[in-house]
Amino acid sequence: MFRVKELLLSRKTFNTPIFQTHLSCFRWYGYVASEDQKKAWFSLLRCTVFTASIWLSCALMLGRVFRGYEKLIDGATSCATAVQYFTVSIATLNAYVQRDRVIALLRLVHSDLENFMTEADDQELELLAITQVYTRTITLILWVPSVVAGLIAYLDCIYRTFFLPQTVFNMPAVKRGEEQPILLFQLFPFGELCDNFVIGYLGPCYALALGITTIPLWHTFITCLMKYVNLKLQILNKRVREMDITRLNPNLVIDRLTPSELTHWRMQLCKEFVEEQLRIRKFVQELQNLIRVPVMADFMIFSVLMCFLFFALTVGVPSKMDYFFMFIYLFVMAGILWMYHWHATLIVECHDELSLAYYSCEWYTFEIPVQRMLLFVMMHAQRPMRMRALLVDLNLRTFIDIVRGAYSYFNLLRSSHLY
Template sequence: MFRVKDLLLAPETFDDPIFRNHLCGFRLYGYVASTDQKRPWFSLVRCIFFTVSLWMCCALMLARVFRGYENLNDGATSWATAVQYFAMSIATLNAIVQRDRVIGLLRVAHADIQNLISEADDREMELLAATQVYTRNITLTLCGPSFIAGSMAYLDCIYRTVFLPKSVFNSSAVQRGDEQPILMFQLFPLKELCDNFVVGYIGAWYALSLGMTAIPMWHTFITCLMKYVNLRLQILNKRVEEMDITRLNPRLVIDRLAPTELSHWRKQLLRVFVEEQIRIRNLVYEIQHLIRVPVMVDFIIFSISMCFLFYALALGISSKMDYFFIGIYIFVMAAILWMYHWHATLIVEYNDKLSFAYFSCGWYNFDVPLQRTLLFVMMHAQRPMNMRALLVELNLRTFIDIMRGAYSYFNLLRSSHQY
């Protein structure tokens, strides 16, 4: 059992250039706390409340889905919402169980970024700035559709509550087909389970807010962690190619060093590079153990869900709004899977480039013993740095296979329907 004091972050961590936005959200939901908070235990209470409420919303939506619908089109949107919340519920529970790992990764990342800022040259600062822009853009890419869909549901709910209240607070008329349900009740059919204002109306508002924030926030946070690892590999590749021993001691004058002294400092620099690669490998190991269960769940659920959503589109949807929401769900599910597999592929590629960076460092100018040492270092650098989610290897080829499989099953369902 973890203790609250072991899960606190320094106040300056919340200003980290890569994780700043995500840490604000995590702090709101209680996943992290600051050492300057007066009541840090209250963050743990918020975290438990948030997780329990998310599971309750998920259970209510799954209960409605399992009650069945007259046809697939009527339940496509509700089904997609329910599976998204189920996958997110698994991820949040996993984050609580491994909360100390999350805190440890954040502490290491923040300390490393601060150290990089203090000693980086112009090119390395450009890489850091490019990573910051990239993580912000990838976060907006996933958050944008979620906020657009949620805002449309909120605006529709407000408008019809004020001007068409009979279509909002008359679930029996909606079930008979005399009134059309509002968008929020189509996405979160809580009112059909319990005709109560608190559960059916306020509960739907709260459930929608959870989905709009928690789902993109968690997945983009993991993406930022993977991109941060990629940044460290980029910088390591750059420093290996330069083989600049003045990084160890800025007062060194290379032209005045004897051959034995130059070889000594180069060997020390190689040791620093090997230690850095080991630290990066440990980071990848920690991230892999953090995400292996939720990503495996996403792999199973999202591939099946996208297949059925394509099938629902093929059958024809009665409302253009349903087309819009199903399109958003397909985009979000595909984007989540792509982010994991693509950034895992980038980690593998930049790790593979490391041995070529050693080859480009001017090894032919080294003495023979140092060349032998460099050969062993290159062999160590060739060790793969693949990421796995239990039975699934995370790479771009796996993502393409997922999309191909979902499309193949969709064609199979459409063919069977035609016959």
């Protein structure tokens, strides 16, 4: 059972670079709360209701999908929506269960970035600024398609509610094929399960609002955490190449130090680099423990769903709106998988450069004890780092294998359908 005090973040944490937008949304949904927030316990309750409502929406949509459709193309969009909600339901439940880990990671990032701002030079601050722009761009790229698709469904619903109410509130005629259901009912067909205004009309509106915000929010938040790790490794590589002992003590004057003093401070600097590398490894392990279950679910489900959508497009005659939504789904699913595997690849590659960074410093000018220390440090840096989602390695090769596998299964289904 969670204790409210253990889930509270300081006010400054919500202004942490890279995570400002995501933390504001998380506070709205109740995943995090501020220490100065009145009735902070209400956030925990709101998060419970929010998580339960996503699962309820997913169950209702899956219930409709399991009833089947006369034509495959008729249920392709609804099936894709239901499966998308199923994966985000797993992610939100995982985040709810592991809220203590999420809070711990956020506190660690905030504390680290606060210290970083006080000691960083201009080049390192530029790296941070580039990272901020990058994460905002990634968030925007994934958020825009979801919001556009949601707004189209809302506009269609509002227009036909006011001007063509017979297509909205006449479910028997829709079932007989005399009227076309509104787009919202095609995406979230609650009305076919329960002919009730609250569940059948307001329910889809609420479910759609959850989907267009939650799906991009969670995945881009994890992307920000992964990009933060990449930033830490970039800064560590830069500092290793420089081997600037004045970072340990700004008052040091190198020309006035004796050889033994230089050796001492360089040994201390190497020790600091190793400790920083271990902290990064620990952070990556915690991040991996947080995402391994939902990412594994995304890996299995999205690869099958992409194959299904391609097959549905070839065997049916979809409308322009079906084409649009299927393209959106394919783009979002491929984008989510790409984000995880690409940024995991960046982390691994940046870590692999660390031993080269040690070799790139002017080690040949150092004292023999320091050179020996650097040799052991380089061997330690060569320990491989990788990210896994249970049984799957997160890297670009895995992403390419997913795309190839989905295309192969699509060709197999198409061939069997033709014969």
